Amino acid sequence: MKRTLFIIIHLMSVLLFAAGLGVIHRYTREGTGISWIEDTRFEDSVLFSEMVADDIENIKRYAVLKNAFENEGDGELDTNKLVVTAVTSNGNMSYRLSDLVKQAARYGYTMDDKSHRISVSETGTTDEPYEIRVTYKAFDPFYFDNIEPGPSQGVTNIRDLSVEALRALAEYYRLRTEYGTDMTNFVYNMTFDPESDYDIMMYNTGKTTDEIMSLGKYLIVTQERTIETNIEPQPENILSDENSFRLTDYDSNLMEIGIDTTYMFNDRYKEADDAFINDIRTAKTWLVILAGSAFAALISLVLTVRGFDEEDRRELAVDRMPLEALVFVYACLAVILYFIFKASLNTVFEELLEYSDRAFWRDITKGVITWLLSVCILSSMYRRSVNGGCFKNSLLQGIVRALSSEKDGRPAWNSLKGYVLFTAVNVCGVVFILRCYGMTMLGSFYSLAMWGCMVLLIAFDIFAYVLRYNRFRQRDEIRRAVNDIAGGNVDIKLNEAEFDGEALEVVKGLNNISVGLHTAINEQVKADKLKADLITNVSHDIRTPLTSIINYVDLMKRENITDPKLKGYIDVLDKKSSRLKNLTEDLLEASKASSGNIRMEFACIDMAELAEQAGGEFEDKFKSRNLELELSVPEDAVPVLADGRHLWRVFENLYNNAAKYSMEGTRVYAEVRTADEDKAVFTIKNVSEKKLNISPDELTERFVRGDVSRNTEGSGLGLSIAKSLTALMKGELKIEIDGDLYKASVIMDRYHDENDAVKEG
Amino acid sequence: MKQTILVCDDEKEIVEAISIYLQTEGFEVLKAYDGNEALKVLENNKVDLIIIDVMMPELDGIHATLKIREKLDIPIIILSAKSEDADKILGLNIGADDYITKPFNPLELVARVKSQLRRYVQLGNIGGSVSQAVYKCGGLTINDDNKEVFVDGELIKLTPIEYNILLLLVKNAGKVFSIDEIFEQIWNEEAIGADNTVAVHIRHIREKIEINPREPRYLKVVWGVGYKVEKQ
Incomplete structure (x- = not known):
């Protein structure tokens, strides 16, 4: 798979990058950074400058030792020269170099004649060396300038003194080899005053000032103690040692240093130059490798993170956890990994690396671990951004969004405001008190401040509690009022003086709602009553003339009218007047039922019995239309709590509809059953004669009939009345239409108290 | 002897129609068009049964019935367009013997009139001859x-x-x-x-x-x- 390949490439390039860093680190000098690579020539480098500084220090030392150990005339080593004067228990003593070398040998310290290395043998004496007080040391002429005068000045013992002299001798040999030859690229002329009667002129090749200045790099300390040099950066601390540059009578420079930058002689400078050129070449190579690996890492990273197809970009389980949690998990992982690596790698590092390099390699390890884990997070973030937003699952963003959400008056922010203020004040107070607590000893001011702060804090807390209590009391009252309104008691009046802030707004709104609802309900009630009254009165008024019509039609029928035309007319009058009569009655009832203006006398009614009674009442009607009633009721009584007369009216209307609108010659199914523990259901089903192209809801609306037309008997109010009455008895009338199949169900609550069953009506 | 029935309603046509039905059945009919008239008729004639409307000008049926009951115990049938239960209960409680709502079936009205008269007349002489069965x-x-x-x-x-x-x-x-x-x-x-x-x-x-x-x-x-x- 491509992706795996790129992951491997990335891993390798990161490791290569780390390795490159390590290599370059090796060639880097502390504090100079990588800029040294720019100094393409060795003599322009810091390294060179440091080397020159070292050499200058060395020749100064060489001058001192030369003066201490050599003959004045021929400049040869003279071991009989007095080098130390001291006070011992035997009085003043002078020591020659050879004396001190012998003393050193007595204590087991000897110097090899060829290599001039000092070795210590076990055969030395174990005598306690006697104490002496040095008054002069030729190999350390400035010794007394550097220590405090006093009784312990120069106090040492013979063993330490002789070993010190032996070491100085070894150093002399080493420096002579180094600086006593003219086969060197390092040329010097120097005038030196080692606090003796005469100056020492020191040089190795005897070149003149001009010759030295033409060598390439030079450094000249003039008699005025200024430095002329073309070495960059200038070697430090050349003039720091006052004693070595005392003014001389000679009219010459104090020190002239030259380095032959052609490196004619095969010495330290030549070697350092070769190594430097080599280093630069290596470092440059590694820099290229570093850049290459960084580029490869970047490219492979981008490719790995982006992936190559949809599959690679699909959201993983990690991408669904909150971003912060992911970062936290990875941070934990990084720490764990680091400790594991530290434990295991430390041993390896200790074996392989110098002490100074270990910290660097540890840093590299940390870097690699951090980088790889960052890549994991980065790729997760990329997948997140592809799948709907980088910070989609971020907790912080969620919090920010919740706080800044304008919806609902920013409840999160509002609730947080007070809380943060409260907490902040308390924390500040507590911190202050704790700070003061330690200082109570210091003064009465702090004590006073502490107590004051405490009192303030308590007062503030009480104040906050009171505020909070008020808020909650207001909220409770509002909630109670809202519940009241929801429960139907719209007549609430909250005292606006008891509320403040947002609560006041809500309360004002609530009061308005209450007043509005109250008015609306009152008006509704009034309107309903008016309507019911209107219908009642109108129907009364209609009845009186209707009575006359019916009566006179009846009277006309009794007359011996033989004219068939007139008979037909009278028949029409008869039918229509009786229909009008039914209509007014139904209208009145419907209006009363729908406005709830009916008195209910609830009693325990056996639904099964009622269904049977109804069946008996309607038998003839069904028979006349050739319908068969299939009645099925349970054997046990089905008690419901209802008004018998009104429930009968519901049943009557349903049976009536079935009788009127069923297809002739079909069966009508009526059934009473107990639906469950609480419900009793009466169902009547029939097949409609006419098409039922109407919704069940419309059927129960006033004046709507299944066949839409209005030309048969009946008012179209039957179902409406039945529905209203059922509702008034806390039941439900359900109409279902399935093609021509018409089904009406009356669902009532069952009555459970058997003791009260079967009351007289 | 023909029995006399007082019909009282402010609608003349209704009074007329009722009297036609009753006369056909062989009753004598007296007519009145409000409560006061009815009371006057009662003062001057012997009446066996009263049919009275409720909603009438001057004196309504309820008050008329109350006044009639002060003197007479003849059957009173209230004939009203008011069909509420409360109206019926009120009518029957103040002394009416029957309550018929408009619009009524003429045959039913006649049947009720006859029924009331039978009971009123026979009330006195049915008494002793009641056997066990x-x-x-x-x-x-x-x-x-x-x-x-x-x-x-x-x-x-x-x-x-x-x-x-x-x-x-x-x-x-x-x-x-x-x-x-x-x-x-x-x-x-x-x-x-x-x-x-x-x-x-x-x-x-x-x-x-x-x-x-x-x-x-x-x-x-x-x-x-x-x-x-x-x-x-």
């Missing part, structure tokens, strides 16, 4: 000896099963019988399954003994509970 309930009389049933003195024809059901209910007047109970008593079988036989029989009985079967006076339906004959 005679059960009475208001205007309903059952003579179990010769299996005859009279409603307001008129003989009614019933089938044996109808007779037995009516007898059961009248013997236990006031008690409510469910369909199953009636079935078990009459058929002497256990009532199994749904059957509206009893209900059908009851309806037939009601049609025979009641003037208006939808508003029965004797055999009452207690909807959803059963049937009973009211104790009177």
